[in-house]
Amino acid sequence: EKITKAKFNSGNVPKTELLQSTIDLNISRENAINQEYVISQSTKTFNLLLGTTSEYEVADSTHFNFIDINKEDFRNKLDQNKDIAYYEKMKIIMDLEFEIAEKLDMPTINMTGDLSFYNLNNSAGTISSTTSFGPSIGAGISYPLYTAGENKRKQALAKIEFQNAEQKLMMITDEVTSVFETAFESYENNKKLLAIEQENNKIARENLNLSIKRLKLGEANSLEVHQAEEYLVQSNTKLVNIQYYMKIAELRLLQLISQL
Numbered sequence: 001e002k003i004t005k006a007k008f009n010s011g012n013v014p015k016t017e018l019l020q021s022t023i024d025l026n027i028s029r030e031n032a033i034n035q036e037y038v039i040s041q042s043t044k045t046f047n048l049l050l051g052t053t054s055e056y057e058v059a060d061s062t063h064f065n066f067i068d069i070n071k072e073d074f075r076n077k078l079d080q081n082k083d084i085a086y087y088e089k090m091k092i093i094m095d096l097e098f099e100i101a102e103k104l105d106m107p108t109i110n111m112t113g114d115l116s117f118y119n120l121n122n123s124a125g126t127i128s129s130t131t132s133f134g135p136s137i138g139a140g141i142s143y144p145l146y147t148a149g150e151n152k153r154k155q156a157l158a159k160i161e162f163q164n165a166e167q168k169l170m171m172i173t174d175e176v177t178s179v180f181e182t183a184f185e186s187y188e189n190n191k192k193l194l195a196i197e198q199e200n201n202k203i204a205r206e207n208l209n210l211s212i213k214r215l216k217l218g219e220a221n222s223l224e225v226h227q228a229e230e231y232l233v234q235s236n237t238k239l240v241n242i243q244y245y246m247k248i249a250e251l252r253l254l255q256l257i258s259q260l
Helices: 002-009 015-050 071-080 082-105 150-216 222-256
Strands: 108-121 129-142
Touching: 015 222, 071 082, 071 150, 082 150, 150 222
Parallel strands: none
Antiparallel strands: 108 129
């Protein structure tokens, strides 16, 4: 606006161009005010979720770990997922419970053992003393002849519990794998888009600088500068969105292999 106003005062540009530059500047101010409001509301919402009223500054850049690992290697790490590990342990436990229930109809062998020392002194009798020492071993066997079907019910219930645990493990494995496929594809796609948009952003920034220089030299008008600004704003917006979705995918991948 300052450059256009100076040109207008010197009679080099018509008033319409000055008015257009003023409109463009006011629109930019309005967008800045609206964005500040959005940030303020988002901060309050975030503090509400945290249960605090802290004031903090949000970083204007996003840090990436850039997971350089191929899809197959990453998929092999899915066994570290907490949900999968949990249901794998549950399946093992239910398998043991089922084995125990299956053995309820089998005979039970009981073993007993003893080690004793016996010493008797009797001065009044014909035998003054007697001593004995030695181990003793016994064994018994028991068989459940009648349980009113209780064992069968326990076995059926244990089998159902094992099958449920097995089914839940399959379901959670399929679910985690599906989420992994989506997150990995999103990460890789946004990684490619990020490289392209970073190049576009540099070009748009350079184009704006050249347009401003051309405007100062009288070789361009405010419309050309406005278009260059729009290209840069659009590129910045795309860049932030790509970084955001890429970071979300990165965190999801790390969460899936329980490294977060």
